[in-house]
Amino acid sequence: MTMAGATAAKIAKKSFAPFAFFAFSIPVALSCSTPSSPAPSTPAATSTTPAVPAPQPVRVLMLTATAGFRHDSIPAARAAVAAIAARSGEFVAAPTEDLAELNPARLAVVDVVMFALTSGELPLGDAQKRALIDFVNGGGGFVGFHSATDTLYEWPDYGRLVGAYFKEHPWTQAATVAVEDRAHPTTSGLGASFSLTEEFYTFRENPRTSVHVLLTLDPASVGAQGDFPLAWTQTIGRGRSYYNALGHFDQTWNDARFQLQIAAAVRWAAGR
Numbered sequence: 425m426t427m428a429g430a431t432a433a434k435i436a437k438k439s440f441a442p443f444a445f446f447a448f449s450i451p452v453a454l455s456c457s458t459p460s461s462p463a464p465s466t467p468a469a470t471s472t473t474p475a476v477p478a479p480q481p482v483r484v485l486m487l488t489a490t491a492g493f494r495h496d497s498i499p500a501a502r503a504a505v506a507a508i509a510a511r512s513g514e515f516v517a518a519p520t521e522d523l524a525e526l527n528p529a530r531l532a533v534v535d536v537v538m539f540a541l542t543s544g545e546l547p548l549g550d551a552q553k554r555a556l557i558d559f560v561n562g563g564g565g566f567v568g569f570h571s572a573t574d575t576l577y578e579w580p581d582y583g584r585l586v587g588a589y590f591k592e593h594p595w596t597q598a599a600t601v602a603v604e605d606r607a608h609p610t611t612s613g614l615g616a617s618f619s620l621t622e623e624f625y626t627f628r629e630n631p632r633t634s635v636h637v638l639l640t641l642d643p644a645s646v647g648a649q650g651d652f653p654l655a656w657t658q659t660i661g662r663g664r665s666y667y668n669a670l671g672h673f674d675q676t677w678n679d680a681r682f683q684l685q686i687a688a689a690v691r692w693a694a695g696r
């Protein structure tokens with residue numbers, strides 16, 4: 425090798441070394457990119473595969489505030505609703521006694537407002553009352569249980585929302601509840617009738633003319649005569665209202681037949 429040749433070889437070695445490395449790396453890069461080239465599209469494909477996204481759980485604001493009679497079953501009611509929510513995964517319930525939560529900003533992130541065992545003239549301001557009515561009219565759901573009808577007598581719009589006002593409870597005993605609408609989702613699985621021990625309500629006015637009746641008390645089972653609706657639904661504006669007069673005792677909240685109705689009522693009121 426001449427001097428010049430050796431220099432040229434050195435130069436060549438120096439200058440081609442990167443190429444050599446590059447040339448080496450190309451097949452490596454190719455061999456890497458060949459199997460990995462579908463890889464970027466694979467995650468993209470799988471990310472678009474679930475065309476039906478899991479529905480977000482229904483958001484329930486559960487109010488148990490009282491300004492009159494306070495039921496001993498409030499803790500049982502809260503526990504039952506929490507248990508149903510956890511078991512089904514279909515809804516999340518935020519129990520509260522803070523009336524300040526009835527405001528437009530809070531209701532904007534709620535699907536269903538539940539009045540469970542509320543009572544008396546809850547001190548709501550005009551803006552809060554407007555917020556609740558606007559919420560339901562705008563497509564929200566309202567669910568009331570038991571003494572939700574023994575609540576806010578002095579606010580007629582609330583009376584229309586819940587469907588009736590409590591009059592008295594002549595019968596606290598075991599009795600038969602007739603399922604008047606067996607096709608409604610909230611009565612599914614109840615059969616034609618069921619018996620339980622409850623404090624059975626009557627109302628100042630029979631709501632039948634303005635609501636869709638789901639359950640009635642079988643008057644013969646308490647030795648009475650008449651029409652005694654116990655649960656009903658209404659559509660109000662673009663929203664939905666459900667009421668069920670049962671819920672006086674802890675045992676009712678722990679009763680599987682009542683829990684079925686709670687879960688279905690939340691679902692129905694949310695428009696699911």
Ligand SMILES: [Zn+2]
Nearest residue numbers: 495570623672
């Ligand atoms: Zn009661």
